[in-house]
Amino acid sequence: MSQFEPVIVGFLCNWCSYTGADLAGTSRAHYLPNVRIIRVMCSGRVEPTFVLKALQDGADGVLVAGCHPGDCHYQEGNYKTLRRMTLLKRMLDQFGIEPERVRLEWISASEANRFVEVVNEMTEQIRALGPLKLGHFQDAEDENTEREAAELAGEAAAAPA
Amino acid sequence: MPDETVTITIDGNEIEVEPDIYVLEAAERLGIWIPTLCNYRGLTPYGACRLCTVEATKGSRTRLVTSCNYPVSDGLVIRTDTERIRTARRILVELLCARHGKVGVIKQLAENVGVTKPRFGEGNEPCVLCGLCVRACAEMAKAYAIGFAQRGTERIVTTPYNEPSEACINCGACAKVCPTGAIYIEGADEIRHDEIMLGPNSAIAVPTMQAVPNVPALDPEQCLYFRRDGCGICAPNCPADAIDYSMQDEEVEVDCGTVVVATGFQTFDPSVAEQYGYGRFKNVMTSLEFERLSNAAGPTGGDILLHDGTKPESVAILHCVGSRDEHYHRYCSRVCCMYSLKFAHLVREKIGARVYELYIDMRAFGKGYEEFYDRVLREGALLIRGKGAEVTDFATNEAEQGKLIVKCEDTLAAVQRRIPVDMVILSVALEARSDAKEIERLFKLSSSEDGFFLERHPKLAPVETTTDGVFLAGCCQSPKDIPDTVAQGSAAAAQALSLILRGETTMSGACSEINEELCSGCRICMEVCTYNAISYDEEKKVCRVEPSLCKACGTCVAACPSGAIKGKHFTKEQILAEIEGVMQ
Numbered sequence: 001m002s003q004f005e006p007v008i009v010g011f012l013c014n015w016c017s018y019t020g021a022d023l024a025g026t027s028r029a030h031y032l033p034n035v036r037i038i039r040v041m042c043s044g045r046v047e048p049t050f051v052l053k054a055l056q057d058g059a060d061g062v063l064v065a066g067c068h069p070g071d072c073h074y075q076e077g078n079y080k081t082l083r084r085m086t087l088l089k090r091m092l093d094q095f096g097i098e099p100e101r102v103r104l105e106w107i108s109a110s111e112a113n114r115f116v117e118v119v120n121e122m123t124e125q126i127r128a129l130g131p132l133k134l135g136h137f138q139d140a141e142d143e144n145t146e147r148e149a150a151e152l153a154g155e156a157a158a159a160p161a
Numbered sequence: 162m163p164d165e166t167v168t169i170t171i172d173g174n175e176i177e178v179e180p181d182i183y184v185l186e187a188a189e190r191l192g193i194w195i196p197t198l199c200n201y202r203g204l205t206p207y208g209a210c211r212l213c214t215v216e217a218t219k220g221s222r223t224r225l226v227t228s229c230n231y232p233v234s235d236g237l238v239i240r241t242d243t244e245r246i247r248t249a250r251r252i253l254v255e256l257l258c259a260r261h262g263k264v265g266v267i268k269q270l271a272e273n274v275g276v277t278k279p280r281f282g283e284g285n286e287p288c289v290l291c292g293l294c295v296r297a298c299a300e301m302a303k304a305y306a307i308g309f310a311q312r313g314t315e316r317i318v319t320t321p322y323n324e325p326s327e328a329c330i331n332c333g334a335c336a337k338v339c340p341t342g343a344i345y346i347e348g349a350d351e352i353r354h355d356e357i358m359l360g361p362n363s364a365i366a367v368p369t370m371q372a373v374p375n376v377p378a379l380d381p382e383q384c385l386y387f388r389r390d391g392c393g394i395c396a397p398n399c400p401a402d403a404i405d406y407s408m409q410d411e412e413v414e415v416d417c418g419t420v421v422v423a424t425g426f427q428t429f430d431p432s433v434a435e436q437y438g439y440g441r442f443k444n445v446m447t448s449l450e451f452e453r454l455s456n457a458a459g460p461t462g463g464d465i466l467l468h469d470g471t472k473p474e475s476v477a478i479l480h481c482v483g484s485r486d487e488h489y490h491r492y493c494s495r496v497c498c499m500y501s502l503k504f505a506h507l508v509r510e511k512i513g514a515r516v517y518e519l520y521i522d523m524r525a526f527g528k529g530y531e532e533f534y535d536r537v538l539r540e541g542a543l544l545i546r547g548k549g550a551e552v553t554d555f556a557t558n559e560a561e562q563g564k565l566i567v568k569c570e571d572t573l574a575a576v577q578r579r580i581p582v583d584m585v586i587l588s589v590a591l592e593a594r595s596d597a598k599e600i601e602r603l604f605k606l607s608s609s610e611d612g613f614f615l616e617r618h619p620k621l622a623p624v625e626t627t628t629d630g631v632f633l634a635g636c637c638q639s640p641k642d643i644p645d646t647v648a649q650g651s652a653a654a655a656q657a658l659s660l661i662l663r664g665e666t667t668m669s670g671a672c673s674e675i676n677e678e679l680c681s682g683c684r685i686c687m688e689v690c691t692y693n694a695i696s697y698d699e700e701k702k703v704c705r706v707e708p709s710l711c712k713a714c715g716t717c718v719a720a721c722p723s724g725a726i727k728g729k730h731f732t733k734e735q736i737l738a739e740i741e742g743v744m745q
Contacts, residue, residue, distance in 0.1 A: 009743060015627055016607065036743035038736065041671070044689075045715030045731055053737055057744040073605055073627060074714035075691040084719070109607040109615055109627075 006060035006126040008035045008119075011050065013043040015073035017065035017107040017115065024112035031116040032123040035063060042066070043104075044077025048088045051102055056134065061101045061126040063118070068106040078106070098129055167235040172242065184228040184239055185213055195228055195241055196250065196270060198340050199291035203394040204300055206230035209292045211253050212270075216240040225249060250274050260284035266341045287343035290316055294335035294344055301334045303391035332385060334392070365395055370458075379406075419630045419657035422614065423650065424600055426636035429483030429490070429590035437482060437587055438552040442565055443468040445552055445585040448500060455507050465512050465584075473583035475515040476508050477567045479549035483590030485521060490590050492611050495640045497588040498524045502534055504586060505542040516542045517580055519549040519569050527644065545580075547572045552585050591640040604631045613639045624653045629666075632656050671713035671730040677703045679725035686717035686726060 012018040018039050024031060040046060043066025051062045064085060066078040081104065089099040105118050166177045171188050178187050183206055188195050198210040206229040213228045218238040225246070228239070240246070254267075254276050261267045262283025271279065290309070295318060298307050306329040310319050320326035336344040364383035367375060385392035386406055396404040428449055431439040438445050444467050446454070457463040467473050478501045484494040498520065505516040523544070525534040538544065551568040557579070564581035571578050593612030594600075601608050605628045607615040614637050617625040624632045632653035635646040660666065673694075675686075680703040687695045687704060694710035695717065697703075706717075706726075718728035727733075 007744070009740060019607070019627075038739050038743065040715065040731060040736070041728075042714035042716060045719050045728060047719040047733070049733075050736055050740060054740050054744065057740055059744060070602060071607075074712060074716065075605075077691075077714045077716045080689055080716050080720065110609040 004127055004131060006034055006123060006131070007058065008061040008063055008122060008126065009054040009059045010035045010037045010063040010065065010119075011040055011043065011046045012037055012063075012107075013066040013073075013078075014039055014041045016067035016071065016109050017043075017105075019109035020065075020107045020111050020115045023109065024115045027112055029112055029116045031119045034123045035119050042072070042074045042077035043081040044072075044074065046081060046084070048084060048091075051088060055097065055101070055132060058132075060129075060132045061103065061122060063103050063105065063122060065105045065107045065115075065118070068108055071108060097132065097134075100125060100129065101132060167233055167237075169233050169235075169237040169239065171239040178233055180233065182233055184215065184217070184226075184231045184233055184237075187233055188215075188228060188239070188241065193241055196273065197229060198266075198270075198289055199293055200229045201293055201297070201338050201394075203397040204293065204296045204338070207292050207296060209290065210257075212250060214246060214249050214253070216243055216246055247274070251276055255279045255281055257289060258283050260286045261289050261341070264289075264341050287341050288318060289341055289343075290318065291340060292318075293338040293340065294318060297334040297338045301392040301394055302330055302332045302385055303389045304328050304330050304332070306330075307335060330389070334385070376403075379404075419632070419660050420604065421632045421634050421650070421653045421657055422600060422604060422606070422626070422637055423634040423653075424594060424597065424637045426591045426640065427594050429592050431482050431587045431589055434482065434489070436551045437479065437549070437585070438554075438565070439587060442552065442554060442585070444473070444565060444583060445587065448497070448504070448586055448588045451504060451586045452500075455504075455511070463511075465508060465514075467583055472512050473514050475517070475564075475580075475582040476504075476584045476586065477517040477519060477549070477565075477580060477582040478504055478586045478588060479552075479567070480518065480520040480588050481548055481590075482587040483592070486590075490592060490611060492640070493524065494591040495524070496591065496642045499527070499530055499533070499642065501586075501588045502537045502542075505537050506533075506540060509537075509540045509542060514583075517567070517582065518542055518544045519547060519567065520544065521546075521548050527642065545569060545571050545573075545578065547578075556581075591636060594637070597637065600637075604628055606631065613637065624649055624656055630657075630660060668709065669713065671728070672708045672711035673706045673713065673715070673717055674708075674727045674729060675704050675706055676725045676727065677701065677705075679723050680704055681723050681725070683722065685720050685722065689716045689720045 012021055018037070021037060043064055046064050051064070054062050064081060066081055067073060069078060072078045085102065085104040089102055092102060093099050103118075103122055107115050107118065165180060167180050168175055168177050169184070169187060171184075171191055171193055174191050174193075176187055176191055178190070185195055185197065185200060185206070186202075195213045195215065197213040199207050200213065208227040208230045211227055214225050215228045216223060216239065217226045217231060218240070219234065219236070251274055254271050254274050257267055258271055258276065258279035259281035262271065262279055263285040264287050267289070292309070295308050299305050306326040307318055307320055310317055310323075320329070331346070333346050336346050364385070365377050365379050367377050379386075381387040393406070396406070428447060431437050431447060439447070453459045454461060455463055455465055465473065480497055480501055483489040484492065484497065501518060501520075502525075505518055508514050508516050523534060525531045547569045549567050549569050553566050553568065554564075556562045556564065556566065561579070561581045564583060565585050567580045567582060567585060569578050569580070593608070597608065597612055597614070600606070601614065604626070606626050609615050614626065614633050616623045616633055616638060617627055624634065626633060634650040634653040635641065638649070641649070682697070682702040682704065684697055684704060687697060692710050692712055694707050694712075695704050696707065698705055713728065713730070715728040715731050718726045718731070718733070724733070
């Protein structure tokens with residue numbers, strides 16, 4: 001059986017983390033290919049909806065990376081992210097999603113090595129957690145819909161009598 | 162200038178002066194020479210040496226007076242060169258010669274006034290009892306450590322009870338004003354490498370030769386005026402009347418549209434690399450200290466000397482101290498190879514000592530550098546390919562006794578070497594300034610792993626930063642030599658000017674926009690915006706974004722509970738589509 005390859009969506013801020021990832025590329029550093037990067041201007045732009053949408057669409061983990069505290073290009077966007085992600089993780093726990101699947105990291109423009117480390121470490125961690133199963137929600141939803149449909153059909157059948 | 166002036170005549174020349182000066186000063190202004198030993202501008206005149214004797218005529222009365230402490234008055238007529246004065250001066254000088262005739266200054270004076278054979282003999286006592294030192298100690302240093310003692314022929318200048326004085330602050334003012342060199346400071350001639358002042362070594366000095374503005378500044382830490390409320394001698398001696406003791410440090414706010422960051426570097430402190438013995442051995446010095454030592458304006462006047470004042474017979478120059486070293490900095494400091502070769506050239510040229518250069522790789526990369534390397538080789542410098550491993554004073558044979566021994570591996574000859582030398586120069590690394598982080602935060606810059614500021618793009622934008630309008634120049638960006646620094650500085654200035662001259666700037670289209678239909682006026686966006694780009698319209702009860710202030714970070718977009726804010730170029734729809742895209 002082939003190894004489980006997790007899919008991670010990475011939201012990287014333009015000034016620090018995206019540049020850091022770029023540096024990892026230009027310096028030909030190798031990192032696991034499981035992360036798919038979306039650039040945002042600031043980690044503060046990352047809405048919790050984006051994280052949930054990524055998980056819903058099949059991602060097994062989400063990485064949000066911004067500038068180190070105090071180094072934010074927009075002064076304090078990363079502090080806002082920190083607050084949001086802390087709350088979001090609590091919510092994920094209630095959904096039955098392991099909070100480790102969502103990770104907030106500070107990676108500066110010069111920290112190509114750190115970017116590589118974070119991606120590799122996170123990939124292994126999520127590989128160990130296994131695929132994210134949101135299916136049972138989906139199934140339950142489908143069942144509900146089917147039952148409702150059946151009931152409606154039943155009612156419709158009973159009505160003319 | 163006081164409103165009232167007086168007019169006096171000196172040797173037939175009329176001059177208008179302030180009423181509170183003395184005749185000697187008026188004569189100096191006219192350029193008339195009057196001999197004197199005991200006068201020093203700024204100190205109270207004393208009339209001790211009597212050499213400045215002149216003929217003063219006031220009304221019908223003419224008499225001999227000492228010009229240094231004879232006040233000017235209206236209508237005063239002074240003659241400085243009559244037969245009567247010449248005779249008086251000759252006698253005075255002959256009397257001085259009786260005790261001090263062999264002292265250089267007095268000998269010269271005797272020659273000037275035409276005394277060839279002093280009638281009362283020639284003594285060799287250097288102190289002429291002019292009292293300048295006593296006045297300097299009291300008036301400049303406010304220390305009152307020395308004074309006259311005894312009387313008549315026994316009179317001397319000394320400390321109380323002729324014992325080392327606790328009141329002396331070791332300022333050296335007495336030695337500085339002594340006309341005959343009778344006072345000297347013990348140990349002042351000794352060269353102490355560990356105390357080589359890299360900056361100016363006087364309380365008033367031009368900070369560096371290239372200082373902008375190129376004017377002297379007072380150092381309140383050293384200056385006697387600030388330390389002891391004394392001295393103040395520089396003010397009356399300044400012909401431009403430019404000295405102002407009341408000046409204070411001030412913070413100046415400048416409105417500017419562009420900034421060139423050129424905050425430079427600092428040198429690696431080799432005392433943390435204990436194997437090199439810096440701080441333990443007196444003749445181990447950093448490259449910057451050697452630079453100062455060999456500078457013509459330095460402590461030895463440019464002579465390359467050891468700690469004990471003798472010339473070294475051999476010098477070792479250790480490259481890459483702190484650079485290309487996993488323990489300290491992994492990068493190459495770029496300038497060391499070439500300045501180390503320059504040192505070798507200077508040592509060969511000035512004292513002809515043997516020079517060893519211990520290098521890892523010789524990086525003679527610039528225009529004319531390889532040729533210079535060739536030249537230094539031909540001048541007889543000994544180059545050893547191998548990094549200096551240790552400096553020790555532990556001798557294992559006769560030749561190493563009393564020397565510093567540099568241990569290294571000669572990688573070309575494949576042998577371990579022990580090189581006995583007299584002086585070791587450590588070519589220390591250039592590193593990012595310890596306070597670079599503060600500048601980085603101030604201007605929202607980034608820095609690379611080694612602490613130097615990061616340019617926007619290594620090839621396409623080498624002087625720009627991620628902050629618009631802020632440019633980099635020089636060693637704050639990376640270690641570089643002077644030609645490269647000048648080139649980068651010029652580029653940064655040109656980029657800054659092109660922004661200034663245009664007078665207007667282009668904004669990126671990315672900014673936030675509020676849909677007034679959806680905005681509930683909760684003002685959460687205003688709280689998260691650090692640029693005050695969002696304002697609240699009291700009438701319509703909605704928020705509004707000022708596009709020129711918005712930096713398009715999108716924090717407000719993410720924070721808006723009504724989804725009323727659109728982050729142009731990074732809209733919710735776009736990002737959600739991106740997520741769908743990457744998940745396909």
